[in-house]
Amino acid sequence: MSKIWGAMLIISIAVALFTGNVESVVSSIMSSGQGAVENMLGLVGMMCFWNGLFNIFEKTSAIKSFSKVFSKFIGKIFNKKELNEKAVEYMSMNIASNIVGIGNAATVNGIKAIEQLQNENSNKDTPNNNMTTFVLINTASLQLIPTNIIALRAMYGSTSPSAIVVPIWIVTAVALTVGLISIKILNKRM
């Protein structure tokens, strides 16, 4: 993380110095900072709302039958020895939120799931295989109905805005499969 982040900053500033585009450095940091705060402010309300709602859900008996639906799939992909029951519940809620397309709920449940996975992780600096696999699944777009894209296509005059839904499913399935195979191989080497 440090290397990538450091490289991004150093390369940018070096390019700015070379091209004489120096003012852009400070002004860009300023506007990014402002943008990040605005982003965050937009996020706070929805993240709190969904975490509040899922906190009710977690305390009911419905969560058990709900996570059972996903536990088969989760048990196949993850190492069960390093999975506790809470982790499976949060992972189920994270995956379900992603599929339904509630991004903020996916984020809060994803963070809780990775906290549970971290509890079972022996080296706190380095993710174990379950953690890398879980994050990889989150970098795939599991959303069943890509509402934003459909709306965008409608806005720009597509004759059939939702025609991309099935191709998106195919592409997502290919990407997720390729991603899972890659992480399985890379988990052994890195």
Place this chain on the structure above:
Amino acid sequence: MNFVIMCIIPLFIIAILLIGLKEKKDIFKLFVEGCLEGLKMVYRIFPFILAITIAIGLLKSTGALDFILIPLRPLLTKFGIPDDIVPLCLMRPLSGGASMSVVMDILKTSGADSISGKMAAIIMGATETTLYTITILFGAVGIKKMRGVLIAGLIADTAAIITAIILVNVGIL
């Protein structure tokens, strides 16, 4: 169809509230507690969002991104990727907002039902902002090394782009 989709989330909210009430839970107290926890989460991930936003912003505004992309551009065009899709492919894992504006631009100039319009929409809908997702999830628990996640995520994104291009070229859509 559209109406059914729009009903999913509201129905889900009602279902949770009803189940909570039926099981005699103090749903208001649970909700408020969850909100507070959500607030703490936002507080905890904000530094990571800021770090990544600043890095991406600098790459774009200083022109460093163009420097990195110039050698990649002819390579991608050689593989049959339409010229206007190339910036989207390179931007997608880094910044959701920036790639969304690229998609809008493509839809506006080439049309929503054009070849690049379809490719752009599929790529946008089938992938996530890989780097951002990794940063937030690992950041939340203080993980410093990523191991193979970024590489695997980028390989998956590449697979998505290739599949999208093939699907549109073959005429599935």
